[in-house]
Amino acid sequence: MENQQHQFPIPPHTWNRPIGLGWDNPYTVRMASNLDDGPWHGMPLGGFGAGCIGRDSRGDFNLWHIDGGEHTFKSIPACQFSVFEQQAKSTPQAFALCTEPPTDNTLAAWQWYPGRGNGVYHARYPRSWFVYENVFQAQLSCEQFSPILAGNYQETSYPVAVFVWTAHNPTNQPLTLSIMLTWQNTVGWFQNAIKNPEIRMRDDGSPVYEYEPCLDSVGNFNRLVAEDNLCACVLERVASDLQDGIGQWAIATTQQPNVEVFYHTRWNPIGNGAEIWHSFTHDGSLPNIENTTPATNKEQVAAAIALRFTLQPGETREIPFAIAWDFPVTEFTPGVKYFRRYTDFFGRGGNNAVAIAQAALQNYQAWQQQIQAWQQPILDREDLPSNFKMALFNELYDLTSGGTLWSAADERDPVGQFAVLECFDYRWYESLDVRLYGSFALLMLWSELEKSVIRAFARAIPQRDDRTRVIGYYYTQGLESPTALRKVAGATPHDLGAPNEHPWEATNYTSYQDCNLWKDLSCDFVLQVYRDFVLTGATDWELLWDCWSAVVQTLTYLKTFDLDQDGIPENSGAPDQTFDDWRLQGVSAYCGGLWLAALEAAIAIGKTLLSYPADHPVSNILASGLDYPSIPETLHIFQSWLARSRPIYQEKLWNGQYYRLDSNSGSDVVMADQLCGQFYVRLLGLPDIVPPECTAQALNTVYDACFVKFHNGQFGAANGLKPDGSPENPNATHPLEVWTGINFGLAAFLMQIGMESEAWRMTQAVVQQVYNNGLQFRTPEAITAQGTFRACHYLRPMAIWAIYGVLTNFQPVIFTRSD
Structure with a gap:
């Protein structure tokens, strides 16, 4: 099928990559003990301090920062969108929208999205888009975002991700589509299974401790909620004390005219997946099973919602989904617990995932407009290079996924306490x-x-x-x-x-x-x-x-x-x-x-x-x-x-x-x-x-x-070289590294004294190193001329905002509530 021009063009100034396209030589970590999950990272979703999830450019949900301050990088294949399509009486087709099938033979009945390059992934934090091409007759895109709003101290904390599907029928015959969201019940997973882990010294001299998510689903169950124009599956656990990882997930959508809703509240995400895939791939439906039986030992449970609708020739329809989570407590050392900031608005019971999802489905269009409103003045500046605009916003990812803490407010701290990991x-x-x-x-x-x-x-x-x-x-x-x-x-x-x-x-x-x-x-x-x-x-x-x-x-x-x-x-x-x-x-x-x-x-x-x-x-x-x-x-x-x-x-x-x-x-x-x-x-x-x-x-x-004498400026400025560009000690560590944040700070300094062309050249070199070599959404502290990096997901690269600040005399970015 030929690539067609979409009805819904994606905004400019994004980081983009063909869906499923890998990297030939992604940068690798400099020290074996340091974190290196590989290049499959996409824009994170979730509010500040609320925990976050991440979906990469092949469509895989693989980043799970649900436990405050802890990092879990793991594909959970049952957490996925799938699309069914049929025209007239022709043979239907259905695909789970990830190009990488599970390697352990789970969900073997499913058909996975054919890669690579059948569409493009775009990201400009806090929004990202999948545009699907060459596979479906319909033109399909999915925008993903959370309400990250400058100057806003409420919605910015919400633990929710919105997925806005846009489907257009460019053909001269009706098209029937069904969009399915499946989600595994991971309540209770994201707490440390190693009780009182010992702190030890790593080979680089840093103190570390072990973290291992529990992955225990005993007592987990799912139920259906259909009310107030909303249909949701709530994923929770039989009553237990509030602690890390205890609360709810909700997957939800709106009920619309001429759209059929199907569901299944208890299917096996570690089996072959046939109990939902058979009906879905047949006609886009689900068997409408409502089963709230809790999981037993070694059992896993998942839920699914599907929306089926028919598009007439030339018709376009928008279908929103929301994934919300309510894990209100972050526990540090045993007994030290904080409530998260969003609980100031939704309560602290751990039973408000549906309310959070409902708020998202009611307000997502306003949030889209508000995100656009605070970003637009920057996007409109013709004096800023496109990839600088892209990186300026995308480097904010760390405020969501940097192990971020944002506590509930109190009298001393009226907007709560905040912190991001180094x-x-x-x-x-x-x-x-x-x-x-x-x-x-x-x-x-x-x-x-x-x-x-x-x-x-x-x-x-x-x-x-x-x-x-x-x-x-x-x-x-x-x-x-x-x-x-x-x-x-x-x-x-x-x-x-x-x-x-x-x-x-x-x-x-x-x-x-x-x-x-x-x-x-x-x-x-x-x-x-x-x-x-x-x-x-x-x-x-x-x-x-x-x-x-x-x-x-x-x-x-x-x-x-x-x-x-x-x-x-x-x-x-x-x-x-x-x-x-x-x-x-x-x-x-x-x-x-x-x-x-x-x-x-x-x-x-x-x-x-x-x-x-x-x-x-x-x-x-x-x-x-x-x-x-x-x-x-x-x-x-x-x-x-x-x-x-x-x-x-x-x-x-x-x-x-x-x-x-x-x-x-x-x-x-x-x-x-x-x-x-x-x-x-x-x-x-x-x-x-x-x-x-x-x-x-x-x-x-x-x-x-x-900069210039260090590999002709290809990598950025090294921390310290002799005047002729040679190293004082060829075996030194920090002097021969390019520190991304230091480079952005130095570029701001160059801009400050009028060396603008030099500032832009240095900035462009570092941005290209990060975004061309599989380091996106895990920007490191340091890169080397040998194609290695150190300390990813680093705090200092947000210094790129100093460059914009110098250019604008640090005029504040103002958010105005629409209500």
């Missing part, structure tokens, strides 16, 4: 050094969630944790591993904890390095506090008051590392900053610049607070119980540190072409991110920390040495 290899939340770059998206689109994260860090800074643990970096070097305190009072924590403990409360989970010694974290915190104030209108004085004591305490703590009293804390020679395999010694360009920038920001915060109305409760400043000088006294101290530091930085590090890596190692490496502090002061309207002419010269040197 990644699944480094499974701890909101790593502060990483989010210095990666949090621009959250800031620009959901600023209240961004501020909730910053407040969590402010609360953590005064806390201490005297537990000790082994430092993993030394293990990777073949050295005896020292132990260190988990959290020193006054130190800014590296992260907000891990999903196997108590996020937001037990911080500083990572033990690869002793992060109490890091020289960038305190500065990162102060800069993000002031950034979040300035770039959201400079009116949220409450944020500054809430964070002021932490700002003072952590900068005072960091100053104790200024051992020679030159004004700048020194790096110790151990990797003690975000490039945590890279040994910096003495005053470093990266950390020293952040120190100068943080002092400028802290001084600006203090001056702002002096002008704040006097009736603000002073106790907020003293929340930690520590006795701090007055704001004027503190400003005097900070200004004295800054006056001493600024000339030292220039004298020790500027060599006429770029800022040296550090003052003591003797290295002549050009560090790509040497002037991150200068980028931030320009971003926030603060005084330059280095002369503008030195900024321009240094960035030109970086661009030439780290």
Whole structure:
């Protein structure tokens, strides 16, 4: 059958790939112990912090992030759409819409979609599309999305995916179609079957623990719900206590005139599938069996709904389905439970999946319009390359599938608490050094969630944790591993904890390095506090008051590392900053610049607070119980540190072409991110920390040495090379990696000083590396010139929003409710 022009063109600026087409040489993981599920990843579906599911470009549902903070990548073939078609009395055809049949001989009676290339998959988060071609006489497409709406703190949390089918009959005879949705009952699966898993050190020095989903269906049953113009199958479990993975699934659709609804509430998803496929492939029907018998030991159960309708020649019909889930509890260490944000709107009983699905079916068209409304101004900009628009939206995927937490609201946190993992290899939340770059998206689109994260860090800074643990970096070097305190009072924590403990409360989970010694974290915190104030209108004085004591305490703590009293804390020679395999010694360009920038920001915060109305409760400043000088006294101290530091930085590090890596190692490496502090002061309207002419010269040197001379810019900018583009150490790790998020941050800096063509070239190189090599929707921290990657599903690449922010002067993206 010839490929026909569809009635429903797909919007531009998508990542797209022929349905079922694989990759000849997808990038593979650099370290065998790191996560590498292969390239079959599609756009995730589900609200922030609600858990999510993913469907790849061959039509397979294979990503199951239902348990907060945990990763399950597993094909469940019974979770699938199928289509039946017949014209007049001709032979009917029916296909399950995945090009990859199960490999274990389950569902052997089913016919699978013929691949490859019989249609195209498109994705532009939070919407994706399947367009089916060459197989059916009807023109068929399916749009998938969840209500991810900028500036919205309600629908964005909903655990629901909408599938809008559009069917058009281009022939001159009637066509009968039936669309079937089947779903396996996995209630109770997504909790750790390994009780109290032991934390161990992996070969890369990172702490890890085992996670294994339960996959136990005993007591699971399905029932039919037909009410209020809705038909649904509810998948649940015989009454049990609410915990991870306990609640409901619902698959639902609307009842429409001239559309027949069929169902089967109990069929065997691990058999041959004939009990539903026989009737479906015969005439598009199901046997209408309603059986609520719970599953017994070693038994699995699934449900199915099918809609059959006839299209007259030239007729088009839209058929919506919804998949909703209600698993209201996220449990961390045993006994530590949080309700998810969406429960503020649907209740906490774990029995509201139908209500969630019904809300989706009633509102999906409005949600489509609202998504389009907040994205359209960006899509309409002719000065933005198409694949930049594509990547700008698609990189937001991590806010859904990054092990995301979003808790129910309370008096202290009126929109709840929020957190995204650094990644699944480094499974701890909101790593502060990483989010210095990666949090621009959250800031620009959901600023209240961004501020909730910053407040969590402010609360953590005064806390201490005297537990000790082994430092993993030394293990990777073949050295005896020292132990260190988990959290020193006054130190800014590296992260907000891990999903196997108590996020937001037990911080500083990572033990690869002793992060109490890091020289960038305190500065990162102060800069993000002031950034979040300035770039959201400079009116949220409450944020500054809430964070002021932490700002003072952590900068005072960091100053104790200024051992020679030159004004700048020194790096110790151990990797003690975000490039945590890279040994910096003495005053470093990266950390020293952040120190100068943080002092400028802290001084600006203090001056702002002096002008704040006097009736603000002073106790907020003293929340930690520590006795701090007055704001004027503190400003005097900070200004004295800054006056001493600024000339030292220039004298020790500027060599006429770029800022040296550090003052003591003797290295002549050009560090790509040497002037991150200068980028931030320009971003926030603060005084330059280095002369503008030195900024321009240094960035030109970086661009030439780290980008152009590194494989002619094919991969992006490497972190650190000699001025001639050669490596200082050919066996080094971080210096020779291209860090996707650092590249996007560096491109934003280039854009900021007017080097636009260079910024676009660097951005395009990284986007192509990710989206052409099977890394889509699992963007890694690092790629190499050898076609490998490290740390996928990474937080930092959302720094791509910094590029757009610089271009637009960080104008907020506003969401307006249609109701």
